[in-house]
Amino acid sequence: MHEKIRTANRPLVCDVCGGMIQVGEPFRAVRDEYSPVEYHEHIQCPGSPAVAVSKPPPEPPKITAFNHHCHCMA
Numbered sequence: 570m571h572e573k574i575r576t577a578n579r580p581l582v583c584d585v586c587g588g589m590i591q592v593g594e595p596f597r598a599v600r601d602e603y604s605p606v607e608y609h610e611h612i613q614c615p616g617s618p619a620v621a622v623s624k625p626p627p628e629p630p631k632i633t634a635f636n637h638h639c640h641c642m643a
């Protein structure tokens with residue numbers, strides 16, 4: 570997968586949430602190297618799982634320890 574941030578020069582439909590990406594709006598162009606299809610996504614897509622899910626999924630102990638370290642630095 571290749572991702573590029575581009576600016577829309579024509580109205581596009583977001584492939585994640587189905588909403589419009591307006592002309593002049595930056596968007597993420599995702600290209601699968603195994604297919605010629607290119608996907609367009611909002612930079613901060615309201616339909617993106619990272620945004621839609623309010624709670625992070627359960628994490629294994631290793632990851633939790635890493636997060637704890639991050640909290641110490643914050």
Ligand SMILES: [Zn+2]
Nearest residue numbers: 583586611614
């Ligand atoms: Zn979107």
